[in-house]
Amino acid sequence: MDIPPLMKDGYAGEPSKRVLNYMQGHKQKGDPIVGIYCGYAPIELIQALGLVPAVLCAFSRVPIAAAETVLPANLCPLIKSSYGFIIEGTCPFYAMSQAVIAETTCDGKKKMFELIAEIKPTHVMDLPQMPDQQEAQRHWKQMILELQGFLEKSFDRHADSGQIEAALQASNRKNVLVQKIFDYAALTPSVLHWKEMYDVCFLALPSTYEEMRPILEDLLQKLERRVQEGAYVAPAVAPRVLVTGCPIGGDATKIFNVIEAVGGVVVAPDSCTGLKPFMNLFAENTGDPVGALAARYLKLPCACMTPNDGRLSHLTALIERFKPDVVIDFVLQACHGYNVESYKVGKHVQENHGMPFMKVETDYSDGDTEQLKTRIEALFERIR
Ligand code: SF4
Ligand code: SF4
Known part of the structure; x- marks a missing residue:
């Protein structure tokens, strides 16, 4: 690109310094940070409770060798990289997270969450996998309510339906x-x-x-x-x-x-x-x-x-x-x-x-x- 950068300091790279700065700013203000691993994590509920979501999925080959001391080599690199950062203690986003929100998506992630739960408070949401069925929506709503209960108890906070509505509208x-x-x-x-x-x-x-x-x-x-x-x-x-x-x-x-x-x-x-x-x-x-x-x-x-x-x-x-x-x-x-x-x-x-x-x-x-x-x-x- 030989055109002026869109953002003040150009492309932030990966992991994004911009996002890390954002998280550190919240951490300094005392806002609790919760780690998330998936597009199904209901960010608006997290925000309605005054918490900050940090994405923990990792995309670096560097920690994969460490992960393979525990996980099988023929596993998705995203899972190995994410877990490798955890056991190496090199992920600043994970270090800042006071709890982890997980979902039952693919088998590899599900089993990784069992390992993470041994290290950090982890709440696993049972994701229905036949989304066209009526029951799926009822079940997922129940899972979101259970997540709300977990977060309210863990962080001594409460969000009423008006605050959740405001967060989803925002x-x-x-x-x-x-x-x-x-x-x-x-x-x-x-x-x-x-x-x-x-x-x-x-x-x-x-x-x-x-x-x-x-x-x-x-x-x-x-x-x-x-x-x-x-x-x-x-x-x-x-x-x-x-x-x-x-x-x-x-x-x-x-x-x-x-x-x-x-x-x-x-x-x-x-x-x-x-x-x-x-x-x-x-x-x-x-x-x-x-x-x-x-x-x-x-x-x-x-x-x-x-x-x-x-x-x-x-x-x-x-x-x-x-x-x-x-x-x-x-x-x-x-x-x-x-x-x-x-x-x-x-x-x-x-x-x-x-x-x-x-x-x-x-x-x-x-x-x-x-x-x-x-x-x-x-x-x-x-x-x-
Ligand atoms: S499991 Fe599916 S929804 Fe979740 S982050 Fe991966 S691709 Fe996205
Ligand atoms: S195996 Fe799981 S974690 Fe890896 S890319 Fe596929 S859905 Fe995502």
């Missing part, structure tokens, strides 16, 4: 503004780089609307200026790429770097580290804010759900909005849910959208970088 306002930022990546050519989107996503997720509003409004003005000046992040001819699949951060962002190295531009990073958490709004003023949280969170189309048809309609909406030329499905090794689901995703993309599709199965090492370059170059050839 989250809606925040997500609408974040969505407006994404609109600049949807332009052709795009004026928003994936690193900038990531900076916004990583900071916006734990932050409140009040904290994010001035930052997002300033960014929107700068992006508008880029449009007026024609300051694009890639040439108009660059193949536009939607990357879906497993969460991507740190060492896994090699996929984005490879796409750029061979002339493409990432316009839609669709995962729990990208667009996904900001997509659906909460129903407001229903008289049942916890029910509204449950309904919205169960719409998150994770591959741990079955059937996960919501992911296909979600992809269609993204394709129509961000106008990619190709779709890449990013699957972490040993992530069976996303790996098996890739077949359906590829079929949907190719048959319903007539678009080239490629599955990439990889880990956090950089040993396959050259091979990825060759494969993605060949993918781009199909649209030239």
Whole structure:
């Protein structure tokens, strides 16, 4: 990028210094921090209680060797990295967290949570995995109420339904503004780089609307200026790429770097580290804010759900909005849910959208970088 950085100090890197500063600021004010591991964690409930959520999923290859002294080597690198940071004592976000909120998503994470529970107070939420069933919503609402009980007891705080309603409405306002930022990546050519989107996503997720509003409004003005000046992040001819699949951060962002190295531009990073958490709004003023949280969170189309048809309609909406030329499905090794689901995703993309599709199965090492370059170059050839 040879255009002025969007944020004052440019791309913050990974783990984001910006998010760490944010957490440290809250810690200094005495606000309790709770660790979360998943897009299903009801952030608005945490915020209504005056607590601060810290994302603990990790994306570095560095602590994996330590993790493999306890965990099997053929496990998803995200789980190994997250656990490795814990046993090495090198994750500042985990160190700051006074409790951990976990969900029964994939088997590997579930079993890791049992190990974490031996070290730190951990509350596991039983996530229903057939989201289309009526019972699922009732059950998830009950799980959110039980989480509320755990947090209230652990931190001696209370939130009434008015405060939870206020938190979900504030989250809606925040997500609408974040969505407006994404609109600049949807332009052709795009004026928003994936690193900038990531900076916004990583900071916006734990932050409140009040904290994010001035930052997002300033960014929107700068992006508008880029449009007026024609300051694009890639040439108009660059193949536009939607990357879906497993969460991507740190060492896994090699996929984005490879796409750029061979002339493409990432316009839609669709995962729990990208667009996904900001997509659906909460129903407001229903008289049942916890029910509204449950309904919205169960719409998150994770591959741990079955059937996960919501992911296909979600992809269609993204394709129509961000106008990619190709779709890449990013699957972490040993992530069976996303790996098996890739077949359906590829079929949907190719048959319903007539678009080239490629599955990439990889880990956090950089040993396959050259091979990825060759494969993605060949993918781009199909649209030239
Ligand atoms: S991909 Fe699924 S399990 Fe992983 S963070 Fe997202 S919702 Fe949770
Ligand atoms: S990437 Fe897959 S295997 Fe890894 S934690 Fe997420 S859902 Fe589980």
